[in-house]
Amino acid sequence: MSVAANTIPLLSRVVGYSVAIANNAGRIIRDIMKKGELGIVEKESAQDLQTEADRAAQRSIITSLQKCFPKSTIIGECGVPLVVVVLVVVVVVVVAVAVLVIWVDPLDGTAEYTQGLLDHVTVLIGIASGGKAVGGVIHQPYYNYQNPGTQGEVRAELGRTIWGIVGGSVGGMPIVAPPEGKVIVTTTRSHSSSTVNDAVAAVSPTEVLRVGGAGHKVMLLLEGKAHVYVFASPGCKKWDTCAPQAILEAAGGVLTDIKGNPIPYHATVAHRYVGRSLMLDPI
Ligand SMILES: Nc1ncnc2c1ncn2[C@@H]1O[C@H](COP(=O)(O)O)[C@@H](OP(=O)(O)O)[C@H]1O
Ligand SMILES: [Mg+2]
Ligand SMILES: [Mg+2]
Numbered sequence: 001m002s003v004a005a006n007t008i009p010l011l012s013r014v015v016g017y018s019v020a021i022a023n024n025a026g027r028i029i030r031d032i033m034k035k036g037e038l039g040i041v042e043k044e045s046a047q048d049l050q051t052e053a054d055r056a057a058q059r060s061i062i063t064s065l066q067k068c069f070p071k072s073t074i075i076g077e078c079g080v081p082l083v084v085v086v087l088v089v090v091v092v093v094v095v096a097v098a099v100l101v102i103w104v105d106p107l108d109g110t111a112e113y114t115q116g117l118l119d120h121v122t123v124l125i126g127i128a129s130g131g132k133a134v135g136g137v138i139h140q141p142y143y144n145y146q147n148p149g150t151q152g153e154v155r156a157e158l159g160r161t162i163w164g165i166v167g168g169s170v171g172g173m174p175i176v177a178p179p180e181g182k183v184i185v186t187t188t189r190s191h192s193s194s195t196v197n198d199a200v201a202a203v204s205p206t207e208v209l210r211v212g213g214a215g216h217k218v219m220l221l222l223e224g225k226a227h228v229y230v231f232a233s234p235g236c237k238k239w240d241t242c243a244p245q246a247i248l249e250a251a252g253g254v255l256t257d258i259k260g261n262p263i264p265y266h267a268t269v270a271h272r273y274v275g276r277s278l279m280l281d282p283i
């Protein structure tokens with residue numbers, strides 16, 4: 001897919017700033033877990049949780065993005081804060097020059113965060129242009145958190161950040177091909193259903209990795225630990241998939257809905273998937 005030439009410098013800037021902004025959100029997420037006051041509330045169901053870390057990380061990300069890119073439309077998972085209401089009014093006026101739509105998932109893998117599966121957690125900042133995912137940042141704040149190191153060895157650095165631009169490059173982690181002769185499928189661990197399980201079975205996997213987070217599962221594809229991410233459910237929203245999709249595509253992969261159609265990321269698109277989603281990485 002080609003990215004309109006006049007969006008490339010702006011896109012590179014947004015991706016660069018988003019790396020720093022996502023790293024800062026990761027620090028907020030770790031600080032709140034350290035304090036132990038998670039402030040958990042149920043959203044639409046007992047499987048749909050929000051914590052103080054989701055809320056605080058989103059406040060930080062959106063404030064920073066708005067300051068740096070006031071003409072972009074920013075859509076975050078945690079409701080619509082007042083500042084964005086003001087922005088929406090402005091967007092009506094400046095829509096012709098508002099090239100980018102930024103989809104923010106301040107904390108992907110909230111269920112796993114509350115259960116202490118901390119390396120499933122990621123911060124996702126996805127950038128769309130012309131309704132397509134064109135750039136993305138995935139920050140994994142707890143990468144290496146269980147790495148004990150050995151005596152005399154410096155503890156491995158906590159956290160990592162991956163970025164990608166479609167038609168450009170991917171950085172922050174080595175891209176590894178998955179093992180030949182196997183079909184390793186990754187799917188949800190906390191939002192399963194009979195349809196989700198039927199879809200996984202239809203792929204005839206040799207192994208199934210049930211882990212949290214859309215960002216985390218796409219990282220498993222990128223590092224060659226899984227061949228395919230299958231999630232036949234309307235559960236994922238556009239902020240879950242915009243950043244992972246852009247990075248996956250930059251690395252040569254594909255992410256589509258269950259019919260193989262591209263996923264739209266316009267500012268006015270439904271946040272929830274219509275029908276079911278199937279995510280494929282054919283590397
Ligand atoms: N049935 C459902 N209801 C609400 N959210 C769902 C869902 N199924 C998936 N999701 C959301 O999609 C993301 C990936 O899900 P999973 O980890 O189960 O694969 C999670 O994002 P968040 O943790 O940011 O809310 C999760 O909440
Ligand atoms: Mg959520
Ligand atoms: Mg999410």
Ligand SMILES: [Mg+2]
Pocket residue numbers: 054077105106107108109110
């Ligand atoms: Mg989230």
